[in-house]
Amino acid sequence: MEIEILKLPKERWQEYKLLKIESLRNSGEFLTSSLKLAESQPDSFWQTCTDSNPLQPQTIILVAQCDRKVVGMVSIQLEESGGSQECNATLCGLYITPQLRNKGIGSRLVEAAIAAAKSRKIENLLVFVQAENTSAIQLYQKWQFQQVGRLSKTFKYRDRYSDEIILQKSLED
Numbered sequence: 001m002e003i004e005i006l007k008l009p010k011e012r013w014q015e016y017k018l019l020k021i022e023s024l025r026n027s028g029e030f031l032t033s034s035l036k037l038a039e040s041q042p043d044s045f046w047q048t049c050t051d052s053n054p055l056q057p058q059t060i061i062l063v064a065q066c067d068r069k070v071v072g073m074v075s076i077q078l079e080e081s082g083g084s085q086e087c088n089a090t091l092c093g094l095y096i097t098p099q100l101r102n103k104g105i106g107s108r109l110v111e112a113a114i115a116a117a118k119s120r121k122i123e124n125l126l127v128f129v130q131a132e133n134t135s136a137i138q139l140y141q142k143w144q145f146q147q148v149g150r151l152s153k154t155f156k157y158r159d160r161y162s163d164e165i166i167l168q169k170s171l172e173d
Helices: 010-025 029-040 043-047 105-119 134-142
Strands: 003-007 059-066 069-078 088-096 124-130 146-157 160-170
Touching (some): 069 105
Antiparallel strands (some): 003 059, 069 088
């Protein structure tokens, strides 16, 4: 199984759209409203989600492909700083199709995201993870992300709350 990590090519926006909606469907009850919003977006919205989009220069989308099919993704959201150099970024939306999990694809995407952030001179990479998502927390800790905070009750679905763990990795040499 050959896995390639690359920036989302502009012409592959439809694959990204399908994978993003799949990720929201598989992410559980806390993201139901995000799923409905994503499904309601016109194609023009999804066409603007590529790395080459001048309207979103602060977002980098990396995808994993296997046999020329997009099977995983992660985004890097660069912090807007009003003209000064950006030094922080947030890793978000890491997702691998269920049938290809535990094969190192998530690790490859995190590695590529770290490299992309370093190439942009980012000093700190943050990630917010639901406290119940222990496999994601372990993956980030493998890459030396350290817990720096916890946000209580950041998600609510019906009468159930979920906390969010904040992890950070310093990219300075």
